[in-house]
Amino acid sequence: MRAVELHTPGDPPAVVDRAEPVPSADQVLVRVAAAPIVPLDLLCASGTSYFGTPRTPYVPGVQGVGTVDGRVVWFPTTAGMAPGDGSMAELVAVAEHDLVTLPDGAAPAEVAALGLSAIAAHMALTWRGELARGETVIVLGAGGVVGQAAIQLARLYGAGRVVGAARSHAGQQRALAAGADAVVALDTDSPGDVTELADRIGGAADGPADLVLDPLFGVPAAAAAKCLRPGGRMVNLGSSADEHCPLDSSTIRSRSLRVLGYTNNELTRDQKAEAMRAVAQHAADGDLTVAHELVPLEDAPAAWQRQAEGRTTGRLVLSLG
Ligand SMILES: NC(=O)c1ccc[n+]([C@@H]2O[C@H](COP(=O)([O-])OP(=O)(O)OC[C@H]3O[C@@H](n4cnc5c(N)ncnc54)[C@H](OP(=O)(O)O)[C@@H]3O)[C@@H](O)[C@H]2O)c1
Numbered sequence: 001m002r003a004v005e006l007h008t009p010g011d012p013p014a015v016v017d018r019a020e021p022v023p024s025a026d027q028v029l030v031r032v033a034a035a036p037i038v039p040l041d042l043l044c045a046s047g048t049s050y051f052g053t054p055r056t057p058y059v060p061g062v063q064g065v066g067t068v069d070g071r072v073v074w075f076p077t078t079a080g081m082a083p084g085d086g087s088m089a090e091l092v093a094v095a096e097h098d099l100v101t102l103p104d105g106a107a108p109a110e111v112a113a114l115g116l117s118a119i120a121a122h123m124a125l126t127w128r129g130e131l132a133r134g135e136t137v138i139v140l141g142a143g144g145v146v147g148q149a150a151i152q153l154a155r156l157y158g159a160g161r162v163v164g165a166a167r168s169h170a171g172q173q174r175a176l177a178a179g180a181d182a183v184v185a186l187d188t189d190s191p192g193d194v195t196e197l198a199d200r201i202g203g204a205a206d207g208p209a210d211l212v213l214d215p216l217f218g219v220p221a222a223a224a225a226k227c228l229r230p231g232g233r234m235v236n237l238g239s240s241a242d243e244h245c246p247l248d249s250s251t252i253r254s255r256s257l258r259v260l261g262y263t264n265n266e267l268t269r270d271q272k273a274e275a276m277r278a279v280a281q282h283a284a285d286g287d288l289t290v291a292h293e294l295v296p297l298e299d300a301p302a303a304w305q306r307q308a309e310g311r312t313t314g315r316l317v318l319s320l321g
Helices: 039-046 108-128 145-156 169-178 194-205 218-225 249-254 269-284 297-309
Strands: 002-005 014-017 027-037 063-068 071-076 091-095 137-140 162-166 182-185 209-214 228-236 258-261 292-296 315-319
Touching (some): 014 297, 027 297, 039 297, 137 145, 137 218, 162 194
Parallel strands (some): 162 182, 209 228
Antiparallel strands (some): 027 091
């Protein structure tokens, strides 16, 4: 079978011929239709993540959509986080209990593009962020997949005002297309612009906000925290802007803020499956979509490089159908 294979941590993968996987007793063979290239794939393959250096060679891909006996399923994998292969191949062996059957009408590429990023947006808004109807939500990194999904899901779950904040003009346009009431530009080049950025975000929020969804950290998170009401919540789920953040004690303390971390890795299998079913149903209903681009498997190395350099206009999805 054809497969993407990573040989050296930190280098792009190659497309190779590989033996078909042999499923163990609790596994089934999934014929892959679509596999996204996501930040977590690159983080795992870098060899510098908190998962450690992956055993090579391996097939990357922490998730995918495919078919088993005519059933269309979404599946997660632990590729790059634990020994074993992932979704970027024509066939992958997956434990039967990890398969999530998709509802009728859910397009494989669409669901693959949403994937774990939309699961994170859903769970960070509802489970960790405890979004209540009518609340004002600030979504940072609003042009990314987490951000686009969070804006649409916040709307679906009854948020009042939803403000998106994105770095690039294209990202701001994606946030508007996702349904943000207002969008602000993020300038993160100067460490001194927290106050100015807070004024900008606060102005767009048009009053104290209740919840910040933060896949960026860094200056944007510090600025957004200043826009929260007393007792407001900020959920951090990534560090796309910076691993560190100039969040000051007086902001957290004076407003009794709740600063919360979130990772999909803490979800039980049932929680993850339930979240994916909700995401896929919204997609099937036409209420949830994110910008994405289909790429043939043979072009995976170039697509991987584009993701590494931030030269994408949406989620890159390897198409194997
Ligand atoms: N905790 C979890 O379980 C979980 C799950 C999924 C994802 N994540 C994390 O969440 C983050 C976003 O994921 P994603 O799927 O949305 O990725 P994505 O679609 O690739 O989007 C990344 C976004 O980050 C923005 N960005 C990158 N560098 C930035 C900077 N220096 N300043 C401001 N914005 C910057 C980009 O903005 P532009 O569009 O303007 O370039 C882009 O919109 C990643 O760190 C990912 O690892 C966490």
